[in-house]
Amino acid sequence: xxxxxxxxxxxxxxxxxxxxxxxxxxxxxxxxxxxxxxxxxxxxxxxxxxxxxxxxxxxxxxxxxxxxxxxxxxxxxxxxxxxxxxxxxxxxxxxxxxxxxxxxxxxxxxxxxxxxxxxxxx
Amino acid sequence: xxxxxxxxxxxxxxxxxxxxxxxxxxxxxxxxxxxxxxxxxxxxxxxxxxxxxxxxxxxxxxxxxxxxxxxxxxxxxxxxxxxxxxxxxxxxxxxxxxxxxxxxxxxxxxxxxxxxxxxxxxxxxxxxxxxxxxxxxxxxxxxxxxxxxxxxxxxxxxxxxxxxxxxxxxxxxxxxxxxxxxxxxxxxxxxxxxxxxxxxxxxxxxxxxxxxxxxxxxxxxxxxxxxxxxxxxxxxxxxxxxxxxxxxx
Numbered sequence: 001x002x003x004x005x006x007x008x009x010x011x012x013x014x015x016x017x018x019x020x021x022x023x024x025x026x027x028x029x030x031x032x033x034x035x036x037x038x039x040x041x042x043x044x045x046x047x048x049x050x051x052x053x054x055x056x057x058x059x060x061x062x063x064x065x066x067x068x069x070x071x072x073x074x075x076x077x078x079x080x081x082x083x084x085x086x087x088x089x090x091x092x093x094x095x096x097x098x099x100x101x102x103x104x105x106x107x108x109x110x111x112x113x114x115x116x117x118x119x120x121x122x
Numbered sequence: 123x124x125x126x127x128x129x130x131x132x133x134x135x136x137x138x139x140x141x142x143x144x145x146x147x148x149x150x151x152x153x154x155x156x157x158x159x160x161x162x163x164x165x166x167x168x169x170x171x172x173x174x175x176x177x178x179x180x181x182x183x184x185x186x187x188x189x190x191x192x193x194x195x196x197x198x199x200x201x202x203x204x205x206x207x208x209x210x211x212x213x214x215x216x217x218x219x220x221x222x223x224x225x226x227x228x229x230x231x232x233x234x235x236x237x238x239x240x241x242x243x244x245x246x247x248x249x250x251x252x253x254x255x256x257x258x259x260x261x262x263x264x265x266x267x268x269x270x271x272x273x274x275x276x277x278x279x280x281x282x283x284x285x286x287x288x289x290x291x292x293x294x295x296x297x298x299x300x301x302x303x304x305x306x307x308x309x310x311x312x313x314x315x316x317x318x319x320x321x322x323x324x325x326x327x328x329x330x331x332x333x334x335x336x337x338x339x340x341x342x343x344x345x346x347x348x349x350x351x352x353x354x355x356x357x358x359x360x361x362x363x364x365x366x367x368x369x370x371x
Contacts, residue, residue, distance in 0.1 A: 058263050059158040066165050
């Protein structure tokens with residue numbers, strides 16, 4: 001079908017069937033961290049491929065900043081993110097039961113309410 | 123030309139440029155070189171069409187007619203877009219180079235309109251600043267990469283620039299609205315914008331080792347005389363609308 005729209009009769013490019021992209025011609029991987037409100041935590045929102053930091057930031061803005069509010073954006077090379085190996089995760093197996101580490105006995109809210117109550121009629 | 127006419131001319135020129143450029147950008151959807159770039163060009167197409175929408179809105183408030191009609195139901199000769207934005211997308215280097223040339227001009231144009239006498243336009247100029255900044259940055263980052271790339275990428279960039287330059291100069295076509303535009307505070311004249319534009323693009327082109335040969339501007343668009351590419355583009359762009367122009371969407 002004749003059309004000026006280049007998507008019609010979509011081109012077939014040799015050597016680009018799925019699974020043929022190799023390490024040499026692939027860009028570096030970057031992890032993207034996004035902050036949606038000033039002062040809140042940056043959240044890991046995903047990754048992308050780019051040739052360098054500048055390109056990564058450009059693409060991150062597009063990929064991860066196009067729909068929500070964005071107050072901050074970080075890109076980090078994936079090779080600079082050091083991860084704990086899965087088989088080291090057993091370090092955390094008893095952490096949940098160490099309730100003596102939680103600050104539950106110092107119930108701030110109760111003390112504040114009590115203080116307010118006491119001073120309400122002054 | 124009267125002030126009203128000069129205002130209309132300016133608004134139509136900017137709106138039509140944005141609409142047609144947005145349409146061309148959208149033609150990369152699905153065939154961008156990487157997923158991220160596909161999304162980037164699609165986003166920028168949406169932005170541009172958004173700018174067109176806002177400008178047609180101002181024209182509508184001035185009594186120029188329904189916005190859908192302005193976008194989808196005018197004749198080719200009523201459009202005031204320059205030939206630059208009508209050209210087909212070409213290869214990626216071509217589209218990036220066009221984006222660089224066009225969006226640098228747009229940034230300058232909108233910047234100086236922030237103080238113009240037409241309030242809705244001045245407000246719009248402030249609002250779209252960030253979007254235009256991104257469009258320009260996108261072209262800058264990419265062209266820098268390609269200009270420092272392979273022999274092929276450099277050659278394609280140079281070929282794109284040589285082809286686009288006369289059309290780029292055509293963005294600044296002057297007409298008999300010049301005097302009215304100046305006297306009514308509608309911003310800089312086309313020649314003034316062109317001078318600022320040349321000052322902005324020349325150092326970058328030099329940095330990227332790209333040459334410009336002096337050329338005649340390709341003009342006519344601002345008076346309704348368009349390239350061979352506009353009519354087929356309009357036919358395709360308005361195809362859905364024209365199935366039933368009276369339908370409500």
